[in-house]
Amino acid sequence: MNELYSVHSLIRGFAYEGTTYEEVKVAWFVAGRAAPLVPFEQAIQDCTRLSASERAFPEGYVREFFGREEAQALKAYLDRRRELTTFIEPVELPVMANASGCRRLPRGHGADFLALHREKGYSLPFKVEGYFSVRLAAPRVQGDDRRTEIAARAAKKSSDK
DSSP states (O other), rough: OOEEEEEEEEEEEETTTEEEEEEEEEEEEESSSSSSSOHHHHHHGGGSSSOHHHHHHHHHHHTTOHHHHHHHHHHHHHHOOOTTEEEEEEOSSSTTTOOOOOGGOOOOEEEEEEGGGGGOOOOOOEEEEEEEEEETTOOOOOOOOOOOOOHHHHHHHHHHO
């Protein structure tokens, strides 16, 4: 049976554009894979009925997934970092015909890519990049600045008495 896997990490204390966030999810993907690990006909719903232009997005999506050994190697590579918790999940095939991969997601307004394969000491035999968004992430509290919600409620209660 042909299987594909997705890999994502939760990064604690993630710093981005001057703010440190409690936890941010990064969706890892294979960058630049030429051939899919599973034939497109098996991996994409109604693939043979799609035109070449209709297949472009779901084919790119399928190329971004990991094989079992790749996913395990990436997890082992990332598990050396204490601030990361990494998860591997099987991908349910076939994927929808309108699926689109991480590479097509927008960048900016708190969303960006990490080029893991460009970091010093990268040792995996395939290129991995990650996509993240801090839009819904909670900024890390750096101490009581007396402006937190709890401090504001306590001050209001004191003034109400």
